[in-house]
Amino acid sequence: MAEFFQSIGSFFEALFHAIGGDIGILSSILDIAIVAVIIYNVIKIVRETRAGTLVKGMLILGVCYVLAFYLKLQTLTFILDNLSKVLVFGLIVIFQPEIRRALEQLGRTRLNKIKILGVGGVLSEEDVMQRVQRTIDAVCKSVKVLQGQRMGALIVFERDIKLVDIVKTGTVINAEASPELIGNIFFVKAPLHDGAMIIRDGYVCAAGCILPLSQNSEISSELGTRHRAALGMSENSDAVVVVVSEETTAISIAYKGFLMRDVSIDVLKETLQKRLIHDVVGDGTSEKSPFWKGRSK
Template sequence: MTELLRGMWQYILTFNISIFDVLDVAIIAYIVYRVLMLVQRSRAAQVAKAILLLLVALGLSYLLQLRVINFVLSRMVEMGTLALVVVFQPEIRRFLEQLGSSRLGDMFSREEAPPDVENAITQTVQAYTSLSKDKVGALMVFERKVPLDDIIKTGTMLDSTVAAELLKNLFWNKAPLHDGAVIVRNGHIVGAGCVLPLSGNVNLSRDLGMRHRAGIGMSENSDAVVAIVSEETGSISVAVNGMLKRHLAPETLERLLRNELLPQEESFSKSSILTSLFKSKKGDKDDGEEVHGK
């Protein structure tokens, strides 16, 4: 063991490391980190675990000289490369959209929320509390890094601060814009009556209506946070990254919106916040029901 460690140390000393080598490793590490965070926030994490298990089995079959198993697994890995592109297509698209919509300075500077975002959250919770009691359907999309200009163009463009009374008027069932979604950008309403893409997941519960399917579809195609009120039951739901959290109390809605839309001073990532909300303890009154949209 001592000779092995000494040999490894001598091998390391032969490296001619430059600043470009360090930069090269740092860039790759950052890309891997972002990919892992992106996969962790979706159901693709389950697929990633299955792939990792398959690679471990391939390595063990090689070490144990299980030739037939190794041959079969090797062919599966070769044929599955193209399949991975199809399986992870939503995650790859979202990663490229986030990469294209981010500025270089955002990677190193502290994120600061626009001053109107906190007011928008407060007013939204007030409006949704009232809409939930009256069983009035509502659909709001909070834009984050991925621009939603194409979605805004499908409705009526507005420029207004978020107010509870305004939201209740927009979603009133006789209002001309009540059927579409309200788009919020940096704490301001920029569109109403907008058409959202529906989720293509055939495994969604049949209890979910078109409003919920549109909310899940929007969260699958962007990093937006979508808040929904059911017209049939009055229950409040939130869709993030293709996952739907149902039957939320107003306090839980406010906590979730704050965690997702306001920058966190703590060192833990937003994905851990979302996971803690979506995996809350049994018996909590606000737990609700989680529905996977992907």
């Protein structure tokens, strides 16, 4: 086996030399490219979260240390020098949500869509997509009814990241989604209406679930608990969260830490199809630039 891999390595090495390439230069280019991609994604994650403010604070401390060192401010230099030794461990605690999010994005892969050795159920991907489409239609119909009756709702569509811990906080249902079921769950006097509904693979998985609230200090004071919970869920997972305001009947969509407010039923349906069907099938749609970024009002 070792000889086989050595022969493959020798083949590619000979190929690089044959085309006039140099292994050292190619390795350096590959090294720089990988590091550049890592730095780009780190900056992207930092900019999209509250970690940006923390990074600015760290940069200010760094500038203070440099100035204190060159100006020979011994006491300040001593304090900052010892502070930097424990800062590495502090960063793990401070940036824990961002580190978790980065690792989840790294581990998110299309491999979980592939049935290996027949594992993964008997339904084909087309059957699942049809069921998801029926669920989207049911949610849109029920949202329209809820708006008319001025009742709120919080609906979470699970995607690649499984929300097992969130499901445990509520009541397991495991039923096919229908406008009647969704309407009954969010009826004002129903016992589960205050929590969130979790939809998994086109089924209503659970209801009455508790979601993590967003810690973003820049959230508008106009937003209530439902919207903060929706943003918190979207910050900690790749889920698509739909909110119906009980006060204004406005529809909002939270995804990847961004919130699009006051959307129509048509936009809701289009967005759910885009994120739950087209992105899964892979029609070339990119998630790198969410179209609602900066459109919250």
